[in-house]
Amino acid sequence: MKLTILGCYSATPRTFTNPTSQVLEINNHIFLIDCGEGTQVELRRNKIKFSRIQHIFISHLHGDHFFGLIGLVSTFRMLNRDTPLHIHGPKGIKEAITLQLKLSNSWTDYPLYFHELTNTESEVVFEDDKVIVSTIPLQHRIYCNGFLFKEKLGDRTLLINEVENYEIDRAYYRSIKKGKDVILENGTVISNEKLTMPPKPAKSYAYCSDTKYDEAKITLIKNTTVLYHESTFLESHNHLCTRTGHSSAIEAATIAKKANVGALILGHYSTRYENIEMFKEEAKTVFDKVEIADDGKVFEY
Amino acid sequence: MKLTILGCYSATPRTFTNPTSQVLEINNHIFLIDCGEGTQVELRRNKIKFSRIQHIFISHLHGDHFFGLIGLVSTFRMLNRDTPLHIHGPKGIKEAITLQLKLSNSWTDYPLYFHELTNTESEVVFEDDKVIVSTIPLQHRIYCNGFLFKEKLGDRTLLINEVENYEIDRAYYRSIKKGKDVILENGTVISNEKLTMPPKPAKSYAYCSDTKYDEAKITLIKNTTVLYHESTFLESHNHLCTRTGHSSAIEAATIAKKANVGALILGHYSTRYENIEMFKEEAKTVFDKVEIADDGKVFEY
Incomplete structure (x- = not known):
């Protein structure tokens, strides 16, 4: 299982930091998770083959998680893609993408399927013989889902x-x-x-961004191999968490501990902080197995 | 008069090249012209103060000219902008931007005005005591305007x-x-x-992208100080010009010569070419005062 961080900063793209997007390689699948502005360039920079992406999962419709999607959909067309593309995201995503294609008087030559989400309970959004993907309902300012990717157990x-x-x-x-x-x-x-x-243990990856501190999801992500949990703020700004629907590093670590995950990756840092190492330091006071995401970083499990 | 090229390549953003966007400083105004994906990052890289941009002109609704607009509009909000922003562009641009703001359950705190264009004749889209801006109807695959920026004559x-x-x-x-x-x-x-x-001669800048070869615009841009004209193709691919609604370097130079402009800047290169110097060489066979745009390049007149 391999996770490539294309972007892990909140709010606006900047010269050297990107908004949220990441690529998960799990059991021969390549999944793109969120798609902030500039994602297609980061895919190139990280040498991810565009054609291998067949499923894109969008957590919510804030710009730093989806403004790069229309550009990627258009570029796929210009590159003469012919394999189907599935986009899983909140209701409204289809209208946003199709309106922009319509305005440019173009359409995709490849099959494009939208799977719009409205459920506030966890549901399976993709399944084949290798992997099952289900939503993790999150508490943010707008409708938002995390995603749980689980390998299926192989043969003995x-x-x-x-x-x-x-x-x-x-x-x-x-x-x-x-x-x-x-x-x-x-x-x-x-x-x-x-x-x-016994077969090799099935690995799992839980993506939780954006969300305020919310214990309701703990049962869903219990014993997950790796949890990516947003940590927008350090303790010095924890008063902003509730108002903005975000978590602090310590809150992310608390969720990781209570869910007994194998490892925690932090990300979605507010761009006010110059040194992201502080997120690790604060989280470590609660949960030991902490890594910090950064753009271009690769994690293997 | 100062022109900063943020991006001047066609089609998709790539690791080291950007789609179309440029900043024109003329008579104390700063105008943003087109806004491909990644424009806000290029504005930062080129140290253009966001708050000084009060008018954005969008030529047409192909992605490489406007997919960066929603991100910029959102970032302005996050930076607590309070000055008005005027967006001039083809009909449909308002729906595209407002839909995406609505989906993210946000709105701008600053006044945002859309000036939608539908006219196929040249019209004045902005005027004050310093500058007058009018459209240059262009022939492309979809509705498209160039823009002519003219200083007003100062006092004697x-x-x-x-x-x-x-x-x-x-x-x-x-x-x-x-x-x-x-x-x-x-x-x-x-x-x-x-x-x-007499007062200093009034300078003028004509932006013509995207367009196929079309002499109808020559009277509008006659004697312009500087003409930016798209040149997507070299002669070796001139058979693609008509089909795609684009121009070759030689066609751009022919327009420049017939319009008797002071200087020609080429841009909007197809990403198939590794060496953009060839555009200059080919254009020079027709018109001598040729410059080639490149991302980050600044022209002063």
């Missing part, structure tokens, strides 16, 4: 010495990897545990 | 030795600068030419 691993020892026909290997026991010709049952090891 | 310059020689009262200086003759107490008429020099 054959203990090849054991299956050969029992002279099991290869025709049974597939069902054994799926967890089935084996009955030998003499009637002896060989339990699956003797023939296989 | 007093020849101070002469007015003192005639012992003319200071109370008359203002009217003399405006071109009035003077009648002395003894009835003698002193013609204005004896007392003043």
Whole structure:
């Protein structure tokens, strides 16, 4: 599982910092999460192949999370994309994108599907045999969802010495990897545990931005491998959190601790701060496994 | 008169090139012309004070000329702008911007005025005592205007030795600068030419992008100090000009020559070309006073 941070600052793009966007590679999928202005340039800079992005998840319709989407949709067309693109985001996103395409008298030559979200309960928004993606309802100033990306458990691993020892026909290997026991010709049952090891643990990634401190989501993200949680403010400005619908570094760390996640990545820093290391320092007073996002940084798990 | 090129490449923003946007400083005004994605970052990079921009002129609603506008409008709000902003552009621009503001449940705290254009004849879109701005109807795939910025002639310059020689009262200086003759107490008429020099010549700037080769605009831009004319293609691709509604370097130079402009600046290069110097070389075969735009370049006249 690999996470590339294209942008992780709040509010406005600046000369050396970008608004929110990130790329998650998980079980052979590449997902784009949020798409602030300039995202397409950051995709190029980070050498992410445009054509591999088939799903884009937009948390909410504040500009620093979606103003780059129309440019990306248009560029895909200019690059002669032909594979489908799915955009998952709040209701209204379709109108915003299609209006702008209409005004330029253009349309996409590739299939473009909008999956508009209105639910305030968690729901599955994408699923195949490798990954399941569901929403994490967040509390912000406008309708907003985080997203939980979960690998599906793979097959169990054959203990090849054991299956050969029992002279099991290869025709049974597939069902054994799926967890089935084996009955030998003499009637002896060989339990699956003797023939296989458990599959690699399924990894998961929870993206929570933007949100004020809200414990309601903890059950959804419990034991997640990695949690990205916004931390717009340091403690010195924690009085701004409630009013603006954002979290402090300590609040993000508190959620991480209560959800017992494997690691916490902080981001969505207010551009008032010159030194983002302070976010890590403050979060560490609550939760130890903290990383800080920065534009262009890559995390692997 | 000072022109700062924020971006001058066509189609999509890339790591080191930007779509169209430029800043014209003329007679104490600062005008932003077109606003491709990333313009607000280029404004910062070129140290243009956001608050000094009160008028934005958008040629047409293709993304590489206006996808940066919503971000700039939003950023102005976040920077607590309170001065009015006027946006001049094709009909539809208001709906595109206001829809996106509405979706983010926000509005500008500063007065925002849209001046939507539908006229296919040239018309005055802004005028005060210093400058007059009018449209230059262009032939592109969608409704498109260039803009002609003209300084107004200033006052004539007093020849101070002469007015003192005639012992003319200071109370008359203002009217003399405006071109009035003077009648002395003894009835003698002193013609204005004896007392003043002509004002500095008024400068003018014509922005023509995007457009195919079209001589109809020549009368509008005749004798302009500087013409910026798009040159998307080199001769090797001139077969694409008509189909795409764009011009070649030689076509831009031909317009410049026929309009007898003082200087020609080329821009809006297709991103297929690695070396933009070729645009200058080809244009020079037709018109000598050619400059080539590039991102971050500043021209002064």
